[in-house]
Amino acid sequence: MNFLRKATATLFLLCMAIVATAELPITQGREEASRTEQARSTPAEELRHATLWGLKMEEWTRYRELMRGPLGILSPGLDPLTALGIEARDDTERRRYADLQARFEANRVEKLLAFQRAYDEAFQRIFAGLPRIGDEGRLAVFVKDNCPPCEKKVGQLQAAGSTFDLYFVDSKPDDARLRAWAKKAGVDPAKVSSRTITLNHDGGRWKNLGLSGGLPATVREENGRWVRLP
Numbered sequence: 001m002n003f004l005r006k007a008t009a010t011l012f013l014l015c016m017a018i019v020a021t022a023e024l025p026i027t028q029g030r031e032e033a034s035r036t037e038q039a040r041s042t043p044a045e046e047l048r049h050a051t052l053w054g055l056k057m058e059e060w061t062r063y064r065e066l067m068r069g070p071l072g073i074l075s076p077g078l079d080p081l082t083a084l085g086i087e088a089r090d091d092t093e094r095r096r097y098a099d100l101q102a103r104f105e106a107n108r109v110e111k112l113l114a115f116q117r118a119y120d121e122a123f124q125r126i127f128a129g130l131p132r133i134g135d136e137g138r139l140a141v142f143v144k145d146n147c148p149p150c151e152k153k154v155g156q157l158q159a160a161g162s163t164f165d166l167y168f169v170d171s172k173p174d175d176a177r178l179r180a181w182a183k184k185a186g187v188d189p190a191k192v193s194s195r196t197i198t199l200n201h202d203g204g205r206w207k208n209l210g211l212s213g214g215l216p217a218t219v220r221e222e223n224g225r226w227v228r229l230p
Contacts, residue, residue, distance in 0.1 A: 053080045054100050105189040106179075109199075112192060113175050116200055139164035139229075142206045142217040143185075145177070151185040153216040158188065158197065165198045169215060173201035 041049075050060035063080040066072065066087055075083075081104060085097035141157065141164050143150035157164055166187070168178050182192070182199055191197045211217065211228050218229045 053104070055080060055084075059084060102189075105193060108193050109179065109189050110175070112195075113178065113199060116198060117173065117175070120200065120203060138220070140167060140219050141165070142167045142169055142202065142215055142219070143181070144169045144215050145181060147215060150216040153218065154185045154187065157218070158186070158191070163196050164218075165200060167200050167202040167205055169202040169206050171201045173203070 046060060047057055050057050053060070055063070060080065063083055066083050067076075067078065071078065071083060071087060078086075081097050081101040085094055085101065088094035088097060139157070139162055141154060143154065143166060145168075154166065166182070168181060171178050178199055178201065187197060187199070192199060206215075206217070209219065209226050211219065211226065213228060219226050220229060221227075
């Protein structure tokens with residue numbers, strides 16, 4: 001019996017040693033890759049990276065150090081503002097990184113809107129008269145200003161994890177007005193950045209569809225025709 005216990009204990013320790021040995025190269029590999037990347041970067045390049053994120057050089061250095069530790073292993077590829085915000089040492093730091101992240105996301109959304117508008121204009125120029133509304137099977141949601149039911153509908157779709165294209169009817173088109181409406185409706189900027197939700201000026205699409213009923217309207221293309229959903 002004692003022999004069996006000793007054999008079992010020996011086998012357990014051997015297995016643990018094998019697991020530890022198997023995991024070690026992965027962790028070391030990540031750390032070595034991070035060190036190699038930093039070693040290749042010149043001080044000027046490191047300063048440029050810090051400036052792009054609105055960080056001081058000492059903050060960028062701390063981000064590099066954090067990503068060489070457990071945070072970088074558990075969440076590889078984490079952006080600097082999120083990493084520093086998670087590991088903030090006090091409320092002042094946490095608020096600073098949250099503010100920077102909010103501005104960064106707002107800038108991304110503004111660029112996405114500008115490109116979306118340019119794409120819409122190009123589509124209408126090349127395919128005049130043909131309404132373009134998202135991809136087949138993807139939801140399109142038409143809303144308007146001063147419409148509480150519209151805000152409620154967008155909130156419901158977002159809470160359900162739906163992927164959809166939002167079209168703001170009679171937006172003029174005014175990007176600031178569209179962004180303000182999306183903020184009021186609680187649209188998540190991260191979902192806009194990932195294009196889970198897109199923000200678009202209607203540009204006459206709702207009228208061209210010729211569907212009955214008021215707004216909000218949730219529609220989807222099915223077998224080549226647009227169908228209004230409940």
